[in-house]
Amino acid sequence: MLMHNPPHPGEIIKELCLEPLGISVTEAADALGVSRKTLSSILNGRAGISPEMAVRLSIAFDTSAESWLEQQSQYQLWHAEQHRNELKVRRLIVA
Numbered sequence: 001m002l003m004h005n006p007p008h009p010g011e012i013i014k015e016l017c018l019e020p021l022g023i024s025v026t027e028a029a030d031a032l033g034v035s036r037k038t039l040s041s042i043l044n045g046r047a048g049i050s051p052e053m054a055v056r057l058s059i060a061f062d063t064s065a066e067s068w069l070e071q072q073s074q075y076q077l078w079h080a081e082q083h084r085n086e087l088k089v090r091r092l093i094v095a
Contacts, residue, residue: 006078008045009071017061018043032056048072 018028029039033056041047049057054068 006074008075009049009068010043010045014043032060
């Protein structure tokens with residue numbers, strides 16, 4: 001079952017991981033071993049969580065990589081479903 005308008009994983013990182021720790025984007029990017037630009041793109045919803053980033057986040061925040069990928073998947077699927085009626089798809093049925 002799809003969540004109603006799930007948040008982008010970047011919002012979760014910002015609000016539940018970085019803000020409680022009181023660390024900056026630069027400090028977090030350094031800890032994750034990525035550029036500030038890369039992390040900023042995720043935090044601002046311009047980029048998604050890749051499998052590698054999911055592993056990095058799981059190590060840094062003692063979470064599972066799967067949980068980060070599931071959040072990304074839910075976010076993307078919900079947004080794709082919003083355009084379901086616009087898709088030009090023909091149903092294929094075996095006779």
